[in-house]
Amino acid sequence: MATRSLPILLLALLGLLVANLMFGAVSIPFKSIFEGFQVGNANYFTVHEYRFPRAILAMLVGAMMALAGALVQGVIRNPLASPDVLGVSHGAGLAAVFYMTFFPDADIRWLPAVALIGSLIAALTLWWLCGSHSSTIKLAITGVALAALYASCIDFLMLVKPLEINNALLWLTGSLWGRGWNQLSMLLPWLLLIPFALWLAKPLNLIHLGDDSAISLGIKANKLRLASLAIAVGLTASCVAICGPIGFLGLVAPHLTRKLVGGRHQILLPSTMLVGAILLLLADLVARTIDPPIELPAGIMTAIIGAPYFLWLLLRTK
Amino acid sequence: MSLSTHNLSVGYHDKAIVKQVDLTIPEGRIIALLGPNGCGKSTLLKAMARILSPMEGQVHWQGKNLHSIASKKLAQQLALLPQTQPIPEGIKVKDLVAYGRSPYTGFWGRINKDDQVIIDKMMEETGITELADQLVSELSGGQRQRVWLAMTLAQDTPYLLLDEPTTYMDLSHQVELMHLLRKLNLQGKTIITVLHDINQAARYCDHLIVMKEGEIITQGSPESVLTQTMLKNVFSLDAQIHQDPIAKTPMCVVE
Numbered sequence: 001m002a003t004r005s006l007p008i009l010l011l012a013l014l015g016l017l018v019a020n021l022m023f024g025a026v027s028i029p030f031k032s033i034f035e036g037f038q039v040g041n042a043n044y045f046t047v048h049e050y051r052f053p054r055a056i057l058a059m060l061v062g063a064m065m066a067l068a069g070a071l072v073q074g075v076i077r078n079p080l081a082s083p084d085v086l087g088v089s090h091g092a093g094l095a096a097v098f099y100m101t102f103f104p105d106a107d108i109r110w111l112p113a114v115a116l117i118g119s120l121i122a123a124l125t126l127w128w129l130c131g132s133h134s135s136t137i138k139l140a141i142t143g144v145a146l147a148a149l150y151a152s153c154i155d156f157l158m159l160v161k162p163l164e165i166n167n168a169l170l171w172l173t174g175s176l177w178g179r180g181w182n183q184l185s186m187l188l189p190w191l192l193l194i195p196f197a198l199w200l201a202k203p204l205n206l207i208h209l210g211d212d213s214a215i216s217l218g219i220k221a222n223k224l225r226l227a228s229l230a231i232a233v234g235l236t237a238s239c240v241a242i243c244g245p246i247g248f249l250g251l252v253a254p255h256l257t258r259k260l261v262g263g264r265h266q267i268l269l270p271s272t273m274l275v276g277a278i279l280l281l282l283a284d285l286v287a288r289t290i291d292p293p294i295e296l297p298a299g300i301m302t303a304i305i306g307a308p309y310f311l312w313l314l315l316r317t318k
Numbered sequence: 319m320s321l322s323t324h325n326l327s328v329g330y331h332d333k334a335i336v337k338q339v340d341l342t343i344p345e346g347r348i349i350a351l352l353g354p355n356g357c358g359k360s361t362l363l364k365a366m367a368r369i370l371s372p373m374e375g376q377v378h379w380q381g382k383n384l385h386s387i388a389s390k391k392l393a394q395q396l397a398l399l400p401q402t403q404p405i406p407e408g409i410k411v412k413d414l415v416a417y418g419r420s421p422y423t424g425f426w427g428r429i430n431k432d433d434q435v436i437i438d439k440m441m442e443e444t445g446i447t448e449l450a451d452q453l454v455s456e457l458s459g460g461q462r463q464r465v466w467l468a469m470t471l472a473q474d475t476p477y478l479l480l481d482e483p484t485t486y487m488d489l490s491h492q493v494e495l496m497h498l499l500r501k502l503n504l505q506g507k508t509i510i511t512v513l514h515d516i517n518q519a520a521r522y523c524d525h526l527i528v529m530k531e532g533e534i535i536t537q538g539s540p541e542s543v544l545t546q547t548m549l550k551n552v553f554s555l556d557a558q559i560h561q562d563p564i565a566k567t568p569m570c571v572v573e
Contacts, residue, residue, distance in 0.1 A: 077404060202427035206420055208409070209469075212369050212400035217473065218393030218421045263408030266426060 005260045009274040013059070016281040020055040021047055023285065025293040053180045058284045058298070059277040060187055061176075061239045062249060066276020067197055068235040069250025070257070070269055074204040075228040079313055080140035082250035083119070083236040087146035089245035091122020092237045094150040094157075096244075101161045112186060115241035119233050122146065140314065174246030174299025176284050183242045190238035194273075197231050200224065201265035208263065246280065246299045248306020253279055255313070320345055320508070321366060321396075321477060325375035328365040329532075334373055335361040337532035343510060348503050350519035351512045353529035354553055359512045360401060360481050362529070366510070367398035367479045393421035397473035401481040401512075403466050405455050411465050412450040415441055418472030437472050443498055444468040459486035467495070471502070478502065480511040484518070496522040516553075517569045520544050521562060528552055544568040 021033050028036065028043050036047025069082035083089050095118020096111055126146060130139050203224045206214040211221045236250070253276040254268070261271045283301035290296060321343040329335035336358040343349060343366075351359040364370045366377055368384045377384040379395065397418075406414070418440070419433040429437070441447045444464045449457065454465060463486045470478065478499075484492040499509050500522065513519045519526055520540040527537040530552045536543055549555045549570055557570040 079407075199425060202420065202423070202425060205417055205427065208404070208406045209414075209417065210400060210402075210404045212364070212367075212398060213403065213466075213469075215369050215389075216367055216393065216396070216398035216400075216470075216479075217417065218390040220389060258408045261408075262410065262413075263406055264413055268408075 005271065006274075009260075009271065009278065013274060013278050013281070016278060016285065017055055017059070020058070020281055020285050021051050023289045024051060025288075049180065053184050054176050054284070055281060057179050057184050057187065057242070058176055058280045060184075060191070061243050061246065062253070062276040062278070062280030063273035064190070064194070064235045064239050064276070065246060065249045066253030066257075066272045066279075067194065067269060068232040068239075069276075070254035070265075070272045071197055071200070071204075071228045071232040071235075072250070073254050074200075074265065075207055075225045076139070077208065078139060079255065080137075080251075080310070081143075082248075082254070083232055084147070084245060084247050084250050085140060085310065086123070086126055086143035087150060088119045088122045088126075088233060088236050089240050089247070089250075090147040090150035090154075091125075092116070092119035092240035093245040094118055094153050095121070096241060097154050097157055101157050109186065112190065112238045112241035116234065116237035119237040119240065122150065123229065123233050137314075174240075174244040174302070175287075175295075175297035176243055176280075177295055177297065179242065187238060187242055190234065193231050193234050193238075197228075197235070198269055200228055200231075201269055204228065204265040204269075205263075244297075244299060246283075247303045248310060249276055249279060249302050251313075252302075252306050252309050255309070320380050321510075322378045323362075323366065323375065324378060326362075326365060326372055326377060327374035328361055328370050328372050329358075330361075330370075332373075335532055336365065338375065339532075339534055341527070341534060341537075343508065344525050345508050346503070346506065347524040348499055348509045348522065349511070349525045349527060350523040351510065351527050351529065352514075352516060352519055353535075357529040358532040359529050361532075363398070363479055363481055363510065363512055367396055368392065369398065390421050393473065393475075395475050396477045396479060397470045397475040398479045399467055399470040399481060399483055401485065403462070405462070407455055409454050410450070411446060411452050411454055411457070412437070412441070414454050414465055415446075415468045415472050418469040418474075421473060436474055440468045440471040443471065443501075445494070460488055460491055463487055464491065464495075476507055478507055478509045478511075480509065482512050482514060484513070484515070492518070516544070516549075517562075520569055521565050521567045540568050544570060 022028050022030060028046065032043055033047060035041045036043035072081045072083060073079065092115035096115045099114045126143055130142050203219045206217050206219050207221060207224055214221050254272045257268055257272040257275045261267045280298060284298040287296040287298045287301050323339050323341045326339045327334045327337055339362065351363060353359045365372060371385065379387060415437050416429050419429060420427060422433065423429065441450065444467050446464050446468055449461060454462060457465065467483060483495060487495065503509055526540055526543040528535045528543060528548060535552055536548060544559055546559060549557045556573040558573060559568050559570055562569045
């Protein structure tokens with residue numbers, strides 16, 4: 001299963017990357033793309049300065065959000081769990097909007113740290129409300145309710161401080177608009193979290209067998225849970241700091257991947273990153289090309305697919 | 319002795335289920351933990367498998383506090399088959415059994431030739447070889463129980479702790495399991511199992527430990543433990559003790 005899926009996924013990713021470079025407000029033919037990387041070329045700005053960094057960013061953010069979702073689903077053993085469903089993404093978003101509204105002159109480089117604090121508070125709030133052994137449904141419903149609360153707080157902030165609305169609005173639905181090399185360099189240090197996440201593949205397999213079996217097989221269940229959630233929160237916060245909360249990606253990508261390659265995390269974690277990258281590249285491509293030059297936020301595209309998927313999972317859960 | 323408890327109290331939410339138990343597990347035997355529901359037999363087993371931390375007292379493995387031993391090292395000594403298991407999604411039978419080798423593999427969990435030999439052997443012993451490529455989530459309860467047993471056996475530990483392993487199994491598989499346990503015992507393994515069938519315990523186990531309300535009431539050979547008074551006191555059961563016509567072990571018949 002896995003060996004067949006991997007090349008197909010890689011091919012799809014490559015195809016979408018090329019498509020993202022070719023299409024947009026103006027279409028660039030395939031053979032001109034490579035010339036677009038040379039300084040002085042007519043397409044240099046569009047390809048090198050605009051579309052390429054944005055596509056790379058979409059891949060990285062998609063991969064990181066999917067990985068965060070897989071980590072959370074892995075340790076909570078709950079198909080409905082992911083940073084966005086649990087309100088962690090919107091918590092990060094709220095903190096970031098708060099920061100941008102009240103400190104409009106502050107350095108934007110602090111944004112990931114601010115978002116991290118917001119998502120940590122959101123995660124702790126959920127923990128405090130639900131405890132460590134709550135049911136699947138309770139966790140999901142509480143998380144969704146908290147996410148809605150954070151979203152309305154964001155709305156409130158924007159009503160109170162309408163001047164800063166433009167900046168914040170870009171953020172709300174999660175968008176890759178106007179993101180480029182600067183944002184990419186902001187995200188780079190957070191990529192260090194990825195090897196730590198992959199390091200957890202083996203214990204994540206075992207925690208799937210239940211705490212009793214996992215402990216009996218030599219895993220420290222509580223430490224693993226803490227490490228996984230901490231990495232997931234870090235991944236989510238860094239992505240939200242750059243693109244805003246892009247909904248349902250962390251929920252849908254690990255699910256689809258589990259259907260494709262099975263539940264072994266040595267394969268699941270790398271594959272889910274590929275699937276997440278593909279989904280966000282696709283969402284951004286559609287968002288940019290559906291009615292150019294007007295752009296929809298990529299977050300809306302992921303929500304259109306993700307929300308029904310979430311409902312379907314909710315109905316299926318007993 | 320290798321596994322022992324010392325003034326051990328353990329339970330949930332500050333409530334002791336097992337109360338100040340001193341117990342030394344006789345090595346090289348098949349030991350059954352018996353008692354009515356809620357007597358603490360599963361809790362005691364979990365404490366010996368370091369799933370639960372003592373509220374008071376200690377569990378010792380080879381004279382050392384269980385919780386002071388490196389968890390990977392201990393996982394090569396003690397294996398536990400829990401009573402209920404979650405159903406993992408998207409995991410094949412052969413992968414699940416291979417997870418039993420985790421205490422021996424490196425960080426990425428790669429299986430080597432020796433691991434594979436043990437995995438194949440345990441799948442054969444438990445009769446699940448033909449299920450190898452099926453998803454665990456597609457199996458029946460009894461099949462799944464055998465797959466889990468194979469995984470626990472693949473851990474290849476001298477001590478095996480089983481929590482009601484015959485649950486969900488049909489009668490023929492129960493008998494096969496008890497025979498398999500004897501075979502493993504003859505290879506040198508010490509087996510501690512929670513059972514709810516007294517006659518099954520008397521027939522297939524060497525040493526019975528009877529518990530009630532968190533305390534050990536009596537222990538010893540099936541002949542010495544299985545008495546009318548014990549059944550009356552512990553299980554509130556009026557029963558007669560007869561000899562099993564085939565195995566010549568004692569068995570109880572309810573009046």
